[in-house]
Amino acid sequence: MRKYLLLVWLLCLTATFALAQETKPMSWKDVATWKYMPNSAFKLSPDGQWMAYALIGIEADGELILQKVSDPESKKTFPIGNTTYPSFEFSENSQWIAFKEYPKFKEKEANEKAKGKPLKEKLHLIKLGTDDKKTFEGVGGFSFNNDAASHLLINLPKEGNGEQKGSDVLIYHLNSGKSQNLGNVREHSANKAGTHLAYSVDAANSQGNGLYLLTLSTNSIQVLDSDEAGYQSLNWTEKGDAFAALKMKKDKKYKQDHGILLGVKNLNNPQVILYEPAKDSTGFDQKYTISQNRRPMWSEDLTRLFYGIHPLVLAEKESPKKEENKDSLATAESVKIAKIMADTTIKSIADLQKAIAKLDSGKVNGKKSNEAKKPEMTIWHWQDDRLQSRQQVMENMDKNYSFWAMYDVVAKKHIALQDSSMRDLNILPYQHFALGSDRQKYELDINLNGQNYQDFFLVDLKTGTITPLFENFYMPSFASMPRPSTDGKKLLYGKDGHFHVYDILTKTHTNITEKLPVSMINTEDDHNVKDPLQNPLGWSSDSKYVLVRDGWDIWQIPMSAKESPINLTQNGKKDKIRYQYRFMLDPEEKGIDLSKTVYIRTYGESTKKSGVATLSPAKAGLATGPAMLIWEDANIGGIAKAKKSGVFTYTKEKFNEPTQVYLTDATLANGKKVTENAPDASNYAWSTGVKLVDYVTTKGDSLQAALFLPANYVAGQKYPTVVYYYEKLSQTLHNWSNPGYNGTGWSPSMYTSNGYAVLIPDIVYKMDDPGMSAVWAVLPAVDAAIKTGVIDENKMGLHGHSWGGYQTSFLITQTTRFKAAAAGAPLTNMISMYDLIYWNSGGGNMSIFEASQGRFLGGPWENWDAYERNSPIYHVKNVQTPLLMLHNDKDGAVDFTQGVEYYNALRRLKKPVIMVQYLGENHGLGKLENRKDYSVRMMEFFDHHLKGLPAPDWISKGVPRLKLGEHLEERAF
Template sequence: MRKQLLLLWLFAFTIQVALAQDAPNPMSWKDVATWKSMPGGGYKLSPDGQWMAYILTGIEADGELILQKTADPESKKSFPIGNASFASFEFSDNSQWIAFKEYPKFVEKQANEKAKGKPLKDKVHLLKLGTDDKKTFEGVGGFSFNGQAATHLVINLPKEGNGDAKGSDLLIYHLAAGKSQNLGNVREHAVNKAGTHLAYTVDAANSQGNGLYLLTMASNSIQVLDSDEAGYQSINWTEKGDAFAALKMKKDKKYKQDKGAVLGVKNLSNPQVTLYEPAKDSTGFDQNYTITPNRRPMWSEDLTRLFYGIHPLVLAEKEKPKKEINADSVKAAEAENLAKIMADTTIKSISDLQKAIGKLNSGKSEDKKANDAKKPDMTIWHWQDDRLQSRQKVLENMDKNYSFWAMYDVVGKKHIALQDSSMRDLNILPQEHFALGSDQQKYELDINLNGQQYRDYYLVDLKTGAKTLLFENFYQPSFASMPRPSTDGKKLLYGKDGNFYIYDILAQTHTNITEKLPVTFVNTEDDHNVEKPMQNPLGWSSDSQYVLLRDGWDIWQIALSGKESPVNLTQNGRAQKIRYQYRFSLDEEEKGIDLRKTTYVRMYGENTKKSGIATLAPAKKGGLAAGVKVLSWEDANIQGLAKAEKASVFTFTKENSNAPTQVYLTDASLSNPKQITENAPDASKFAWSAGVKLIDYVTTKGDSLQAALFLPAGYVEGQKYPTVVYYYEKLSQTLHNWANPGYSGTGWNPSLYTSNGYAVLIPDIVYKMDDPGMSAVWAVLPAVDAAIKTGVIDESKMGLHGHSWGGYQTSFLITQTNRFKAAAAGAPLTNMISMYDLIYWNTGGGNMSIFEASQGRFLGGPWENWEAYERNSPIYHVKNVQTPLLMLHNDKDGAVDFTQGVEYYNALRRLKKPVIMVQYLGENHGLGKLENRKDYSVRMMEFFDHHLKGLPAPDWMSKGVPRLKLGQHLEERAF
């Protein structure tokens, strides 16, 4: 009996060991370096839908391109593409070829970086689909097939040491013949849509042969369209590909800029070239201006006008002529000085003589200083500046290169300026009948102070250049209110005072199209300090007869004829709390929404977090019929619907919190989709979250919100787990999102934490005006209470983390509660009063507009609302802090000034509170350098591991690191 029990025990033990060995492991931060996955958008269908290609890349791993037939998963082939964070690959338009780039391998990059060698070169591989034929091109830059013709592969071959010449070799590979053709000194090239013609510019040494050329691909014939000792650039084909425009720039020593001319080429079979040279148009063109190289020229759709940018000429600085030294004059001056000294009767001693000589020399020095004085290096900050000097500095290059739209009437041979400094912005509307101009200069100071956006709008007639004021002092609480042109360019949709209007440009009438509807199109959930922000419209119909609007839930179709009543197309959104969020654009070349075709829209369940895709069908009247057909609706994140260009083959992506993003292949009905990618091929080796729970809760102020509770890997019901609470305004919609393992700029990755045994709670926060900090308290603590009731969270082992605005919430929460055992705050705002008057260095603007009209959510400045600013500033409650805090704040933070971190750190330190601040030199608001992202990711988890799991604290946490030992410490930890 004992032997039988022993055998049973040994058998059970063996099974347990085997299972333990086969069980996936938690993912470590070192594992992340070699983790391979498909980046967003890293897949493509061939135009005929018969082939699929996608890429897998890794941070410190070599990537691969996967190619397969969509109908045959067994046809899968893999090709190495080296180490790259993204990859370049392209199918030919006839679906017969694929070309892709191969980058240097990771070990090659490391070795080259260590040796400080020359930049490594890339390769391009060309494959004929369905065969084993492969051709490789070495040392390449960009590449592309020649459009619809798909007869050639065009490859740029960068040169080294090209001197003053801006051109390089362009390789044209003839796909059918398998032969290569080389064009030398090509600066720019562009193929038209049909792929029949390649326009290119030559820029050679000493400007020999510089010009604009046209290659006819079928006959391989080259025509010189214009040639000169000038720089040719900015080739821009029309959308149809029947004409193109370009610039011709000539140096003029009198000015800092080159003088420009515009070239227009049409009638490609027998090219007709229009050359407009402003320098020769002294009566029609202001000679204080020239055509700018900073804006690409373009043809009008009817090929009667050329549009281009102009900017003022700036005189070159004149070199000061060198003064010729006249020897006779020098001798005369010396004799004169000697005579003065000899005639001076006050000189009685050697000392008197030295003083007299010094006085003469002093006079010379003063003269020299007056002529060659150095100017100071300084800035004047004036209270009436529209923009802060720091903002002006950020925009300096853009302001220097600013240009105004102009046009040339080819038939009338007339130049017309379309804007000037009184109207800084201009958008040419579709079909080029009109342009919409705008300017905010007279409101700019107040916009920069309080964040409330105002602008004047103008209409410009593109036949005459005449400008008419459309709106003065137009209020834009959000981008949704901006005027948007119809597809024919003759009407505008805009939002005003909580309604949408149509402006008919030809009839000059304004029509309110939403006032009689039973719903509001104001985004009532926007809790910023702005008045009546609108929901973003879906857009215009392709015939300009309808607009599609969203009320936040449903999609409405409104006919402009007035003969059809507005239609609620989706019908059930508001009632069932389903948001019809946006329309999938399946045609890259569409002009508006074609209501004659089935329209695909994305669905999202506000309370269920489900997502899916539905269709709206065409109606007999020309619009869409009411009622949706649901094609997919799951507890998953479904999005990214796409269609093969020339076939009814569709793809979409699906993911879950513990299942990586995969691409699914289907048809127009989205029925029977099949997974076609194997993203994250090593996923099965690691332990992932056991699932997610949706938590409903009510805030202290009575708002009904939700939170996502991600379960730890290996979760066992009834056991409680250490938990990190993470937030940034509203994030419960991420319930079904896959967080791909990586080193983020904030150190946070929920997949790594759940893989390592943590639960992660992500609650929503809504805000009350004048209480951004207290709003977090009112929302987060009830969310935690509700989540604790699930039995998942160990309330004695809870931590907090957030970055930027989330960092502020963290630094504030720990002043209001001691429930959390550890907190990590990244780049936190800590003193709302001092932060208000600081500068957002990344843009150069002041913070006041952010506080009053954006994320801060305060009514007015601190001097008008002192108690609210103080009440919501962590620094003023710092004495309450008992929670150990890890703070990340970098010295070059251009969003939240470094002083905010220093202020909070020093206050906590003065009170002898447990605080550690880590600073990465030269880093901005988030970490950019890979070595820094690695380091902080590890440190933050070590911090939580100690405080929430009870693991021993590493020395950097328990003792700190003296500066003299820091180098060795960092070297030992690097990986």
């Protein structure tokens, strides 16, 4: 018996060992076919009875998983081809699901090589609970007709290159299974109830162009307007009881079409309101027209229509072609010959050729006789509010800019609501008022020093009257931005470290936080701005309360002086729990309904735990306190609710456990995992776990670092480690990192899978010392992490990208503790970088340095020592760490010259540096082949320097230009 038990034990041990041996480090080639569930690729049917989610892969074909929530055995899998963005929808009555199937990866690859026509996509329609599936070939977009869910609307891509902008729309009747086709449809949109379909027709030669309304229950079509014009910009009201549209008519005199406004209401017996500005010479400035660049909309009470207007620009006149006059040509030739014969300076054939060429060039007295061509140039002027580069980036937006205007349907009157002196306008809820703003007076200074000021105005939407509200209003952060109450009659705004409310009707300002025992200032914001506030949660649905945060707790502030503010969460600051934000469970809500349970995301600042708490309605002016529903050593988020039932879901992940969706009820208790994200995860070795490392910086700040253990970690052994950073990131301790070809080459789960520990420390900043701040934070973090026994202090590397790349390039000038460093797109000379351009936006870098990430007081000429002290280039002689640098020639964030400057300085000093440059790439790598290549190279670089693996030739010798093509071909996969 003992022998038998021993044999069983040995067999079990062998099986366990074999199972353990089956897992392997994930290779970069494995990433290509790795399948995962992307964000937002999980959906519940409105009744909560069905669920669907998609799995996709970079170079793999995806699949859609569909099942009844209560019956795992009902699970079915459908192929969806190769896509990055799966497209699937449940009908509102929870009877149908429709999803797209894209071409397979191999089909795409073969088609790309053959340079074939675009491949077609399919749409599948399934009746839930049955095996019925109908497929539609060659489709574009699709949608159900909203609440009614009686029809499926399918866009069919336009065939050919005709002038018409319309294409076919297939309407599939879900109950009868019959189809009908609407031809030449430019736009279509169903109302919320799903009873009516508004659509516009744009056909060849404008034949039949018009605006139409289809009543879906009777299949009857009404022509609302028809003309040789373009109909567009359909926009239903939220209730779906009316819609607005534009009719655009061409006029050869102008560059733009003339806009005509259409409003449709009373759907059963449609009433069409038409406003044509060209016929309103007294009420509408004829230098303007209605703009096609802004969708028109009805007011809530259907008494007014809002739309955009913009100036008309005359078309450029073509110069008439002159007919050739043969007699005059002959005369001109005779004059030329006479001039040449009279020229006594002609002594040789060469002189004669020069004289003829001079006459043929058309120059008369040193000037061209024909019309001169315009030069292509830009004039940069010191008084430009925006740099010319910024103006170029914004050119199309500026050209297409329009001002809000209003048409009073009863009075039949047009009212312009803004002009060039008030560039922005936000129409407030219920359309009683609008909030206007303008920053033109301050734009030059904003672009220079980054300190944000604006003027604000109130616009009465009954009369169009404009009243100044704030002048020179300072906004240290977005939290100070005025935001309307749910009823549109009050504004919450931040000023001087407090929140205030402006009552539009009584014209009174009230400081609503000055009597609180806590501050609303975000003291952890270490940028060069004054008193930035914590972001508020917003207004209650009845506009009687505002919910704000002090960074820990949530406070309910009443608008009535008879009530007192309430700390709804109570224990946040005491227990170091941050009540961060509210989960919005109803996408159609208007404000925070305090009569219902409110779900709040929670985060433990020192523990890194996360979860969900609920706030119940306050009773008798007293808060009942939060109820913690979930509180785990994991990353909890994504709370969602089925639209028409009490079924809830939430997501949960850990650094070594892929994100999964859990099904539950309103209590969030006993969550049941219902997804199989990353189904191949068990085949690979992942990080064994995480550690939270506490440390104190050189300047006395208490911070934390996330330490991710390598796969197959054995206590007592030390491991090669890559240190990665970007300001504060310890909150990512429990975040799953999906293996992938990142645009920066970095994938922490890939490094831990391949035997590395990864340390991610927090960095806080001192003004005028961004580089030294990294030294003061990172080195103590490393010291504390080494004490865990995980890190091999002789095999440590550094990596960061952009701002993290700057910190990497600076750290290696201050310490020799690291054996290798990889810096992506680093800033290397703060002095020269200050005056360069952030080409992606076209703006200058100076505002970034003075009020954002740079954290300097003033420019280099008034703070030279600080800029020089924190610039890697000025300490380059200290570098002893081998450096791999990624910098691309079209980097629109950190200018390519920053990488070149540092590379050349290191090379001049014969320091070990390699710079890789991917042609045409921006700040991060976009092309898949480039992302693959750099991901592999960076790990090879660390493998050599930290693991002692043989160096590939590109590291040890470099690659000559003439052999680069062969080198890249050998490595491609």
